[in-house]
Amino acid sequence: MGYVQVIKTAVLLFPILALIISLPVFIRQYHKYQAFVFWRGIMIYSFVFYMLVAYCLIILPLPDIQAVANLKTPTYNLHLFQFITEFKNETPLIVSKPQTYLQTLKSASFVQPLFNLFLTIPFGVYLRYYFKRSFKQVLVLGVLLSLFFELTQLTGLYGIYPRSYRLFDVDDLLLNTLGAVFGFLLTPAMTFLFPTQDKLSQKAGSLKSQVSLIRRSVALVTDMLALGIIDSIISGALKTAQVNGSELISKVITIVILFVVVPLFKGQTIGKWAVKIKMVDARDGTKPGFWQLIFRQFELYGVIIPFMTVATPYVLALSGRIAEDKLTQLYFLSIFMLFLNLLFVGYLVWQAFKPSPILFYERWSKTKQVSQITEEES
Structure with a gap:
């Protein structure tokens, strides 16, 4: 395997490794500098990428174990x-x-x-x-x-x-x-x-006072990692107890705890706490009400994220498993769902140019996110 192929391998591995390594670094950015600067993000990502490529270059290609055992060099x-x-x-x-x-x-x-x-x-x-x-x-x-x-x-x-x-x-x-x-x-x-x-x-x-999409994205990824860890613990316990439908029950319990129960106290999920932002009532800046919070969280974690990460891939994968006479309907449904996904991504790109965007599901629930750092300093 030549050096170019090693670099290609690193490019494929990089997003996963960057997520694991860079996430705590990004969180530290908010605690050390009270904000996230894009250029620092570029430097962190490029450093992780460089170290990955360097490591791949010194271990690849991986030879056959038996061939290594027979070496006399x-x-x-x-x-x-x-x-x-x-x-x-x-x-x-x-x-x-x-x-x-x-x-x-x-x-x-x-x-x-x-x-x-x-x-x-x-x-x-x-x-x-x-x-x-x-x-x-x-x-x-x-x-x-x-x-x-x-x-x-x-x-x-x-x-x-x-x-x-x-x-x-x-x-x-x-x-x-x-x-x-x-x-x-x-x-x-x-x-x-x-x-x-x-x-x-x-x-x-x-x-410091801005709640950018990058800052919110770090909070979201942190929440998703916490969701995966806690869900696996609860699911394992339910399976041990031989509870029917343990995986679905576990996910419902975990989502309710992380995104409804925990935010009820200070308007923060684990991820939002990590980057020092909180949800408030957009009308008076107070802590959002119970049903207001339920509506907001259901829009994001019950509709938008499942639609993009579960429903759309599921529909796209149906093409090889349904009758041929239904492929036309599936085709139009797939196009429609992909259009909605692209529309949402385009909307996020448009909002990314705003210092502290308020997204449509927040407008509908009359909530917004504010920087906790500004409140602590005032």
């Missing part, structure tokens, strides 16, 4: 600067003959060390620009990251393989560490057009 190299010796012995470079340059640039003895150097240059850039680490810290973290990579290879992917299928190489440790250091030194030249951390903090200060 060395598992480590402790001779420093061996890559220089290999470059001299294995490349056709003759300085006085330019025709040997291109072939030299294509040789493994040149590409492999260069790859190990370039692999960690972005790491040094991120550490200095975004995480504001010092030179000594970047040096130490560069050594630790490189050591992590090499130990991953030496242990045969943490014991999954009977032995190492890639060489533990001290030259790689050196080159990876140098890459991080070069990244640190090159940061001013590579990021002079990017906003400084001070400017990002100033931007965050101006966004």
Whole structure:
């Protein structure tokens, strides 16, 4: 598997990993900076993506376990600067003959060390620009990251393989560490057009009172994760008790607890509490009433989200399971449902340009969301 294929693999895995890793980071944004700045989000996502690609590059392709067990090749190299010796012995470079340059640039003895150097240059850039680490810290973290990579290879992917299928190489440790250091030194030249951390903090200060769609989306994803965890616990308990319809009962109970009972106290779900926003009555700013809250939550969690995530995929999947004479009706129903989904997505995109949008289901229930941070400071 070439490097390009590894990157493609990372692109497929990235959304899942980004959701797991970035969500707590986004939540921390609201507690540390009291707001979410889009550029910080870009940096977090790109850093997660870079680390995923780097990790995939050092473990992929995954060979057959039996083939690894039969290997007789060395598992480590402790001779420093061996890559220089290999470059001299294995490349056709003759300085006085330019025709040997291109072939030299294509040789493994040149590409492999260069790859190990370039692999960690972005790491040094991120550490200095975004995480504001010092030179000594970047040096130490560069050594630790490189050591992590090499130990991953030496242990045969943490014991999954009977032995190492890639060489533990001290030259790689050196080159990876140098890459991080070069990244640190090159940061001013590579990021002079990017906003400084001070400017990002100033931007965050101006966004404290806004309840943007990004902020609300982080709250929603957090709520969905909480829903999945609590639902699995309740469902497991009901199955153990051999209750009929345990999965449906569990989902109903979990939804009522998380999205009706919990918000009754302070107008917040778990996700809204995490990003410091709350639901209020749009007319007077007080806590929404019981039926007002029921209506709002039913619109979102009982109609809109199930329609998009359950009903639409179900109808689209029916094409291979129903009689042929009903396919025409199914076709028009599918088009209609997809149209409604696209209409809602387009509506969200339109609302995303507003600092604190009030969506249609909130207008119908006469509710809105406000920043709790502003209330705490006043």
